[in-house]
Amino acid sequence: MTELRNRALQLLARREHSRAELHARLATQAESGEALLAVLDALEQQGLLSDDRYARQRVVAHAGRYGNARLRQELKQRGIGESEIEAALPEAGDEVERCRAIWARKFGQPPETPEARAKQTRFLQYRGFSHEAIRHVLRGVEDE
Structure with a gap:
């Protein structure tokens, strides 16, 4: 033992x-x-093993690349309970701001065609961002 x-x-x-x-x-x-x-x-x-601490650490480490849905999915796959996930997700920060930062790094310019808009939307959806965050980012970019 x-x-x-x-x-x-x-x-x-x-x-x-x-x-x-x-x-x-x-x-x-x-x-x-x-x-x-x-x-x-x-x-x-003894406090050496903590699902809550693990979830918070994982969220902070991956928040710069993924949206809340993807973070939630990864934590569930690793056996983290719903209460720990809900407690950890606020550590990621504002989802719209994270979505905007990732969009700016990847694309940097507003979509000029419906196909380009669909491509940008699919990319952000794959990263786990909500439809609301994606819509907010793309609508804000097109209004500028």
């Missing part, structure tokens, strides 16, 4: 992990499921 704990600490020393990620990474090395759960519970009680 101490070997399992040491392995978990090595993984956590490199970067934050969600409980689900750590469980998946250590499952093959554990003697039993109960031993693994005991180690994870102990790490949570």
Whole structure:
């Protein structure tokens, strides 16, 4: 069990992990499921493992590239609960401003044709920005 704990600490020393990620990474090395759960519970009680901290860190790290929908999807895939996701998303900042910054880096000029507008919209949708944020950015650019 101490070997399992040491392995978990090595993984956590490199970067934050969600409980689900750590469980998946250590499952093959554990003697039993109960031993693994005991180690994870102990790490949570000591404050070394925190889904809330992981979610906040992940949101801050990826907010410059993605919209709220994409951030939410990534956190769900990594086993983060809805309450932790809702608490972490405000850390990303204003979605419209992030959308505008990404649009400016990628395109920098207003779409001249409906096809160009559709291309820019698809790009921003793929990045996980809401329709409202995209509409606000593209409408604001065209009004200038």
